[in-house]
Amino acid sequence: MRRFARWLFKMRLSLLTRKLGIHVPWIFEEIVQEWFGGPHLDWDPQDVESAFNMATQIRGNKWVLGPITDTAQFAALPGIGRRGGYSNFLRVYWFGKRMETIVGAAGATDLISRVVAGDAAAEEEATAIYLLRSKGPSTQLEIEPGAKVASRSRKPDFRIKEQQGPWVYVEVTKLHASGEYSGSGAS
Numbered sequence: 001m002r003r004f005a006r007w008l009f010k011m012r013l014s015l016l017t018r019k020l021g022i023h024v025p026w027i028f029e030e031i032v033q034e035w036f037g038g039p040h041l042d043w044d045p046q047d048v049e050s051a052f053n054m055a056t057q058i059r060g061n062k063w064v065l066g067p068i069t070d071t072a073q074f075a076a077l078p079g080i081g082r083r084g085g086y087s088n089f090l091r092v093y094w095f096g097k098r099m100e101t102i103v104g105a106a107g108a109t110d111l112i113s114r115v116v117a118g119d120a121a122a123e124e125e126a127t128a129i130y131l132l133r134s135k136g137p138s139t140q141l142e143i144e145p146g147a148k149v150a151s152r153s154r155k156p157d158f159r160i161k162e163q164q165g166p167w168v169y170v171e172v173t174k175l176h177a178s179g180e181y182s183g184s185g186a187s
């Protein structure tokens with residue numbers, strides 16, 4: 001399939017094929033051309049392709065492609081392709097990387113739906129899962145599992161464990177600055 005995707009890109013048919021609703025996996029060369037206007041990205045090609053393909057699977061081509069940028073505005077700045085350069089690239093890449101660590105876990109569907117809907121708390125939970133799973137993809141993950149604490153039922157954001165280790169229950173909270181840190185505290 002990658003060979004076919006490469007051929008479509010070389011023939012300048014990959015975007016047209018996607019617009020027709022035909023699934024074509026992303027290839028690194030196409031991503032670099034669309035987002036950066038040429039070779040301005042020194043990242044692992046398979047990692048980038050994997051993230052973009054995951055983002056496409058969940059959000060669709062329209063979301064991944066985003067708006068077309070008028071590159072004439074940025075003619076003096078190299079590295080900005082018609083998809084907008086690093087900021088738009090990172091929007092897709094970061095979404096795909098986080099989803100790769102979530103897809104397939106028990107309870108993943110609801111969390112993914114909340115992230116897609118723009119739920120800020122779900123975004124933070126997805127980031128926490130990524131941070132804990134990105135270097136240990138063989139860990140087990142359950143999202144919003146039921147837990148009994150003393151005589152009360154609880155529902156933490158997720159639980160995670162190494163293959164032979166105990167479950168670690170995680171509740172993600174929003175980071176905020178204390179009054180003293182933000183300068184609004186008493187002197």
